[in-house]
Amino acid sequence: MNETAEESAGAGPSQRSVEIGVAATIAILAVIGIIGALRVGTGWSAEGPRAGFFPFYICIAILISCAVNLAHVLRTENDGAVFASWDQINKVLQVVVPTAVYVGIIPYSGIYVASALLVASFMKVLGRYGWAASAAVGIAVPLFTFVAFEKWFLVPLPKGPLEHLLGY
């Protein structure tokens, strides 16, 4: 993937490839936007611009600037700059993956149980705290949010089987 990878200890995907990826992703979003804008009409009717007028030209502007950004990246030599070392990326994934799981199970478990698991496992695995401390904070945080949101401020948050069992 990257020729300079072996040269340094901080090996990882090159800044260049990520730059290209980001520009391409934004360009794809712009194309989706253009399709959406065409559906509702991009013209200038008697009453001024139609619903798709602004989104259409905005997305064109995005496409143009993406092209410029891409050209800029492609023109410059690959200087071997690294986006982030694999080690760093690993660390980032250690947050992204649990958070993704957390977000994924909220609709089924409710937010309180999911939060307890997230806080406790985060502390246990990444913070290397003991079971007792992790569990204590893990339970205290959702308990506090439950009291604050459900009881005090009357803001209902997603609830799952456990809460239903307890009568909420």
Add this chain to the structure above:
Amino acid sequence: MEDIGNLFHGFSVVLQPYNIVLMVVGIVLGVIVGVLPGLGGANGVAILLPLTFSMSPTSAIIMLSCIYWGALFGGAITSILFNIPGEPWSVATTFDGYPMAQQGKAGEALTAAFTSSFVGALFAVIMITLVAPLVASFALRFGPAEIFSVYFLAFCSFVGLSKEPPFKTVASMMLGFALGAVGLDQMTGQLRLTFGFETLLTGFDFLIAVIGLFGIGEILLTMEEGLSFRGKAAKIDLKVVINTWKELPRYWMLYLRSCLIGCWMGISPAGATPASFMSYGIAKRISKHGKNFGKGEIEGVIAPETAAHAAGTAALLPMISLGVPGSPTAAVLLGGLLIWGLQPGPLLFTEQKDFVWGLIASMYMGNIVGLIVVLTCVPLFAAILRIPFSVIAPIILVLCAIGAYTVHNNTFDVVMMLVFGVVGYFMKKTNYPLAPMVLAIVLGDKAEESFRQSLLASQGSLGVFFSNALVSTIMTLGLIALFWPMIQAGLSRLRGGVKGPRTAA
């Protein structure tokens, strides 16, 4: 003169011990709802509303409006400590407030933010006291074209600010506009860019984007750099308040300018968000330390906070005198007025003198009480940064998720928050500025709406934006602001100065 007498009468009402207790209660509750994401002043007002029925309308409005002040103060706290603005007008506070916290200067940043809020609010209240009727008639002059010109000025004074490559700034801002356009088109009543997904009906809410881009994105960056918040060194000592205060008077010009911008934006219905961005942008251009903005410059905290609060306070005037609430919290206050049989409108000032002047007096006192309450808590807030990252990070994640969920009571928004978080991480690492994107999401659809309303009224003629003195002046100011970097570059070239700031790319 009669008004001044009324005001003193108002003070005598407000200063009863019972009412002062109510103020403290309101402020504390307001700060709590301001800090917790997903809760706004509206929630605080709603839970206290039942209590207020046993009080006189004046006592009730004192307590309720203090929640409003408390929430305004509280919004700055998460912006500075965690890079998570809870309200649109706190976004600009993160630009320098969060870097300050990272450098161990959270106490200074918080003190500056709170003090600036207070100064801004106080300035606006004084203005309301002195020129209320004039101000109300000024607000009436703002039709769609004038409102658009204000948004235009806000954008212009903010773009071109970033050190990032210009086309990345354009891409980022336009992406913000595109995201802001998703949902119902207000002008034609048509859905657009929703592709048949019911979850996209409501569009991309600012709060979800900001929690993700700023809050989650920041956690990912911190994670990458090794598990620690760099704010550990924060002094937790009340002396920091005094020391910061010693510095602040030096910025009197900045305060004055920000207050004026804020009041003006608050009266014209544009509101606190453009005020904070505009004030930040102008401060960055004019300040001697302009280059340090974004790296933890105290002026970058003072400017947006002062303007936002001047605007937030000044905006209460149109609410009282025209009956149009400028924010959800103001709407709840409006609901309160109706229950007590007070009809907001031009006549409230003459028919309900006691109430109106009581309210204005409570604006003075509420802000003073609020400042004392939040300043004494500065060490406490700063101490939060001493909690180890592996404990505070998941708690922030949980609070972010709750905040994202409560926007539309929708778990899909929580997913979107995480997506925005990852996007924010990549954009930050590849030098795409996030602030223009957020500004575009917040103001994009409003600006488009007023633009199209103007064109409807003018039958498609762009001349409407230069049709009278007011709108022409604002538009011209906007154009000057837009081309300011070039004007400045031209000037410095004439002086044989250094190259432009675009070397960072």
Add this chain to the structure above:
Amino acid sequence: MSATSKVLTFGVAACVGGAFALSIAPAKAWEPTHPIEIIVPAGTGGGADQMARTMQGIITKHNLSKQSVVVINKSGGAGGEGFLDVKNSKGNAHKLIITLSNLFTTPLATGIPFSWKDMTPVAMMALDEFVLWTNAEKPYKNVKDYVAAVKAAPDNTFKMGGTGSKQEDQIITVALEKATGKKMTYIPYKGGGEVAVQLVGNHVDSTVNNPIEAVAHWRAGKLNALCVFDSKKLDYQEKIAGDKAWGDIPTCKSEGLDVEYLMLRGFFMAPGVKPDEVAYYVDMFKKVRETPEWKDLMKNGAFNTTFMVGDEYAKWVASAEKLHEGLMKEAGFLAKTN
């Protein structure tokens, strides 16, 4: 002897107790166990929002419910957000939604899939009136002069401000265009309060605001009320704007503008709720209607105070839906099916 009498007394007491329990049992109807949410499918400060928040206050102040009431604005997608939420909360008896005409217009204009049939009708609280307003500084002070001014101006130069696009205000505007034979330019704003302020600021030439949205400016002498879009004059005779009462405003029809329109202010619940749950709210609303605060609101906003529940209400809604289908179709406001 004493023993038997004791037994007897005990027996009687037990019987009485039993009868008492029996008589209580059916009366111990359903009661909410969580906070009650009132969803407003519109922004803050509008007519529906004001009504919902006033009711929140009334219910709390008069202790009409043991649970608290929370008002939530879900205005996304022309109110579609709020209606879809209720539609998808099957069996949830703690959620009420207050309606405006977007109950009918939003599905027709945007294609967002909901209809009143997806929900459980509870009660009609009132009907909201519409009044033709103009700025007091303008030379036209009555309908005749107004129509003459509209006709004298070229097409599309007369500006009508209103709330939302392809909703009630624009429907009335189209009807006015038909009655006068002149095209107007309709400018949509976000909320009724804003529309009234734009009229006071002379940024539009007329509006069809609900009374409550414009009453403050009317009282301050900034606006003129030309006519009311109802078949009869309003019921309120108290002088509120100088020497004028709501009842003094002529009907548009009597002034030669044959346009009538009333808007539903009613409540719906989620689908699949039980009859005793609906009955609880009907009962609560009846109590709300008896409070002085509610009567004040009705007077202030010159509402038509018709109250309907059950089948009568459902029938009314069904006919209103028909009416809107016709009006929207005629105006060319139906969503393109694509």
